[in-house]
Amino acid sequence: MIQDQERKTLAMLLRHAAFEQARVLEIGCGGGRVTAMYEPIPALTVGLEPDETAAGDASRILRKTHVLCGSGMDAPFADASFDIVLFTLSLHHHPDSDHALAEACRLLRPGGRIMVLEPCAESEIQRLCNIFENENHRLERALGTLAGRKDHCIATEHFETDWTFKDFEDVADYAFGYYGVKDNESQRRAMRDFLGQKGNDSPLGMRDTLRLNVLVP
Template sequence: MEYDIEQMTVKMIKNQDDFKDKIVLEIGCGGGEISSILATDTKQYIGIDPDINAINDANQAYDNVDFRIGSGESLNFSDSSFDIVIFTLSLHHQNSILAMKEAYRVQKDDGKLIIIEPSVDGEFQQFFHLFDDETQVIGNAYHSLMNSAFALKIHDTFNTIVRFEDKTDLCSYAFDRETISPGDENLIIEKLNQSQPGSSEHSPILLKDILDIYLLAKN
């Protein structure tokens, strides 16, 4: 699987602020691919994620980012430490109220907060809903950011393309499942046939994801 084959997420994040010589914190960095691109020309770039395996992989793959295990709910950083704080598809995966308060605490007064969140209507997101409907938690994250101490400056929507080699690749993707059940493949193929009727067995599969991006600043 290749997520965001056109790197639209990186382009949209970079459009929000100048990263040159900035101190940046990314919350939910995963395997670090986006982090390594955004870190270019920054003064310091720290990426945190609660997934130990993802952080280990990121540390082995990239050397221009300080990757650490951590959660946005309890940041181990001093007040007013960062010029830019980013949530990359991660705000809805944690207590969003606590995470927004922590982001406010560690961000400098003239800093920026950038949040990327999935839309519940995205084609790719629909496959996650098969196993864990995230509609409520995504809504909670939106409510938390809109009712936080930050001021919303920009809200925009953009599309990304997710590429799978074939149906086997699609069915083997985790979609945030802790365990994969025998009947899961049937659910995935049924959903694919609904969204893309006539998909062939061994051809690449392209799914559109819809993402929301928010730029916020301290009042």
């Protein structure tokens, strides 16, 4: 499976913040996929990831990023440590997204930016994932938090990235593996029903719709 081969996510990030020689904290870096796109550019990159397995994966693939296992709810850094704080598909996972944003503000240097990258509920990929875990209520909660800070939001962009799978089996392998669920016929059938005729394609392309909010304290 290939995600965002055209690196649209990177282009969007660079459009809205000066990564050159910056000190960047990425909250929810996962296995380091997005981090790897921009890693060569900043002076310092730190990845914060609550899942130990994902943090280990990121540590293995990233060359100059310091990866720590931890949460954006209580980041282990001094005030005014970073120029950019990036939430990568992670704000909605925080139990208190307003507190997570307040913590990001604490960590920012004067003139810094908070970048919040979130999946959109209408995304084709997100709707497929709902078969395994419906996150719509968490996405709505994070949206509400961002709406409450609209006076600090200087940009909002929606964009799409392409995911390319070899075939339906590749989709199934990804989904069952990502969610740690044993392969089963019920969810396979639900995925086939969702994909319709596309489920027979090889390669099989899907679209992920994302939203980027850029905030200043």
